[in-house]
Each structure stands twice: as structure tokens, then as C-alpha cells.
Amino acid sequence: MKTITLVALTNWPLIIELFGYSYCKDLWKELIINITSKNKFILHDEKHKSNEIYFLNEGNNIKQIHLSIKTSITIFLQDKLGILTFRLAKIELSTIEYKNNYNFTHKNLNKLYSTPHGELKKVLENKQITPFLQGIYDSERKELIGYEALSRGPLNSSLFQANNLFSAALSQDVMHELELICLEQILNLTNHIDNDRFISINLSPYMLLDKSVSMLLNNVEDKSKIKLELTEHTFIPCWKKIISAMDKYRKQGFEFWLDDVGCGYFDYETIKIVNPELTKIGISLIKKILNDDEIIEKLKLITNEIHNEGGKILAEGVETLEQVELIRQINIDYIQGYYLDIPSEALKKLNNY
The missing domain is CATH 3.30.70.270 (Reverse transcriptase/Diguanylate cyclase domain)
Incomplete structure (x- = not known):
């Protein structure tokens, strides 16, 4: 077509x-x-x-x-x-x-x-974003240790699914406005998170340079609960200013995660530049590990390198027991996926735990 x-x-x-x-x-x-x-x-x-x-x-x-x-x-x-x-x-x-x-x-x-401009405009003006959570688990103990925060549009609308919501925002150049609303809504949940658990929040790297983001993050009481998960919506030609901003936030107590490594713009070179506290291996790689020895060896190498630098690694998109067992053999620290937990509305999930 x-x-x-x-x-x-x-x-x-x-x-x-x-x-x-x-x-x-x-x-x-x-x-x-x-x-x-x-x-x-x-x-x-x-x-x-x-x-x-x-x-x-x-x-x-x-x-x-x-x-x-x-x-x-x-x-x-x-x-x-x-x-x-x-x-x-x-x-x-x-x-x-x-x-x-x-x-x-x-x-x-x-x-x-x-996706009409009017529909997205209404969502942004009325802040019609609902935070969802998906559990993150220790791979050895299969114990819940934290959550990834996800954002959804209005129920029963074309913008409910995250892919539709963020694709529309990207195409209409309102990602900045959408990310600010999502961040604000999710940060409102921090007081509901148990002290021994954390919440990871998706954020485009350039948002770290934004004054509004700085104001929102400065108001967080327990910054150790927040993991700022850098997403790869756009290619980053120069990380210098972003790394400087990351250093400032790290001094305040925040940690940085790197999302979807191996699936888009983020690769092993990005890991070395950003030096995240945790690296997330993307779904497309995890789907292939049961049938691809080359990917298994690559993941073993990356995992060892990251551990040697003091970082941790997470496999997302885990859907079967076989994947869990292989991930444990590779020595990946954390797991996330439908096999363990399905994303659901944040406050309902927190009230059930």
C-alpha cells in the first residue's frame, strides 16, 4: 500500500x-x-x-x-x-x-x-491519563521488588493503549506535554509504594534538561524509590548535556535505568556512555532466547560486563517458565513480563498487595 x-x-x-x-x-x-x-x-x-x-x-x-x-x-x-x-x-x-x-x-x-488532533488535545487538557503498574521480580526468588509505571489514555478510546497514545503524541509533536502529565500522575503514587519497593518511570533523555521535570522531581520526598527509566523514542546524537543532568539527579538520590537495549536506538555503546544502574533487555531479544544460541552468548557477555561495572540487568517481556529458567542461568538479576504479572490500574494493584 x-x-x-x-x-x-x-x-x-x-x-x-x-x-x-x-x-x-x-x-x-x-x-x-x-x-x-x-x-x-x-x-x-x-x-x-x-x-x-x-x-x-x-x-x-x-x-x-x-x-x-x-x-x-x-x-x-x-x-x-x-x-x-x-x-x-x-x-x-x-x-x-x-x-x-x-x-x-x-x-x-x-x-x-x-488519531484526530482534537482527541489527543482533549486528553492532554484534561490530564486523562491513568497510571498502570507491572510488577518487577527478583529472578532467583521470584519475589516482587518493585514496579514499572505505565500510562494509559481514556478507557474505550483509540488512545487507551500506550502505543497509540505515544505514537499520536510523537506524530503531533506533543511528547513533551504528554510526558510531563504522565510523570506528574505517577509521582503522585510514590507515597503508596512500600518502603522496600521502588517504581520505575519512563522518561525521554531530553526531558532531564527540562525545568518542569526538575521541579516535579525535586518535590519527591524519598528519591531512592524512583528509578528514572530512559526511553529510546529518538536518536540522541550527543549525550553530554544529558549526562551532566544525570549527574545532578544522581547526587539527589535518583537512579537511572536504560530501557529496551538491543531493540532500537540503545545498544551496548549506549550502556558504556550512560553507565546506568540497571539495563533492561528488550522484549524482541527475550522472545528469541529459547531458539538462538548466539543471543544467549551475547546476553551472557553483556550481563558479565554490566555486573563487573557494578550494574544490574533486567529481562522484560518474559512470558514462559522456560524463559525464566534460562534467564536465571544467564545470571540476569530481575525479570518482568506477563508470566509473572499483567499490567493493571495502579491504585487497585497497590491496594491488593
Whole structure:
């Protein structure tokens, strides 16, 4: 199936004010070349005056298309404009099935886009986010030691599932707003967590540079309960400022976890850069361990290296007893998955324990 994706840089006029029209027009052309050269997308149309670019794509994996385009734009504009100015750009993405006779405009695409802007806007304005929890267990004792906090949209809506909620936020460039709401809602649970347990909270690395995040985290009384789990929604070309922020938070008592290693932008090199207190091995690798000796040997090597540096390791997406037994043989510290616990509404889960 052919699809067409609209890229709208809604704050581009502000970038033009800062850098000048001539520079930004050349930058616009470079950006288009950059996206098409790094992805298998065909330029369908571009309108510099209305800040819109249209790409023709083969395939219907909209989430992957959006992620590829967003990553290309992020890396390019961060390099050209700097991190702080890049965040002003406001990237919006919309994708629909390609039709030869359809009038592709920003307005029409937004009408047809599978997750309407209005629905997500309502969720954000009313903070309609419900925290869920999934248990994390010691692999040897199979004992509950903490939880991962997950966020869900309104029940019975298209945004209830986390994938839909965060994909919509990513495509509409409101991840910052969504993550702040999720963080605030989850931090409200900390007083309900037993003293001998913790809660891990997903957070994009760039959020560590945000003043609102700093204010929320500063208000946490027992910071040892909170594990800040860095997610990999976007490629990080330079970790320097983020590492500096991590050092500040570590001094306050927070720990950092690295999410989904081996499944996206985070790999073993990232572990060495970030030096997390805990590394999470992603679901796609864990699914393969029963049938792939190469992955088993790789996990043994990584586990030993991490343990030698004083860190711990967690396997997520564990669904069978056979996986649990193999994970224990590899000497992985913690396990998480449907075999042990299904995510459920946070307050109900905490009241049942």
C-alpha cells in the first residue's frame, strides 16, 4: 500500500525570525535532501511558505514511517540549530493512504488522520491519563521488588493503549506535554509504594534538561524509590548535556535505568556512555532466547560486563517458565513480563498487595 506523509514544521516562521529567511530557505532544501537520502521516501510536494513537506511511501507501518522521518529531522535540525532552538520547531506528522486524485493539504490530512488532533488535545487538557503498574521480580526468588509505571489514555478510546497514545503524541509533536502529565500522575503514587519497593518511570533523555521535570522531581520526598527509566523514542546524537543532568539527579538520590537495549536506538555503546544502574533487555531479544544460541552468548557477555561495572540487568517481556529458567542461568538479576504479572490500574494493584 502506498501512503503519503505530511511533515509540518508549525513554528518554522519563528525559526526564520531567528536565523533569517535566506538561511532558512537553504536549510529547508537541505532538510528535504537529508530525509529522502536517509529513507526510502519519495518527495511528493513541498511548500516552504506554509512549512509543509509531503512524502510518498511504500508500506503501511505508519509508526515506523513517522519514527524514521522524525529521527532524520531531529538529528539534522539539532546539528544545524542546536538542541534548544530545535525544540521550537514543532514537528507534526500525518499519514493516510495515497490516492491520485486527492487534494493533499494539512487540513485534509488532519481530518483523515487515524488519531484526530482534537482527541489527543482533549486528553492532554484534561490530564486523562491513568497510571498502570507491572510488577518487577527478583529472578532467583521470584519475589516482587518493585514496579514499572505505565500510562494509559481514556478507557474505550483509540488512545487507551500506550502505543497509540505515544505514537499520536510523537506524530503531533506533543511528547513533551504528554510526558510531563504522565510523570506528574505517577509521582503522585510514590507515597503508596512500600518502603522496600521502588517504581520505575519512563522518561525521554531530553526531558532531564527540562525545568518542569526538575521541579516535579525535586518535590519527591524519598528519591531512592524512583528509578528514572530512559526511553529510546529518538536518536540522541550527543549525550553530554544529558549526562551532566544525570549527574545532578544522581547526587539527589535518583537512579537511572536504560530501557529496551538491543531493540532500537540503545545498544551496548549506549550502556558504556550512560553507565546506568540497571539495563533492561528488550522484549524482541527475550522472545528469541529459547531458539538462538548466539543471543544467549551475547546476553551472557553483556550481563558479565554490566555486573563487573557494578550494574544490574533486567529481562522484560518474559512470558514462559522456560524463559525464566534460562534467564536465571544467564545470571540476569530481575525479570518482568506477563508470566509473572499483567499490567493493571495502579491504585487497585497497590491496594491488593
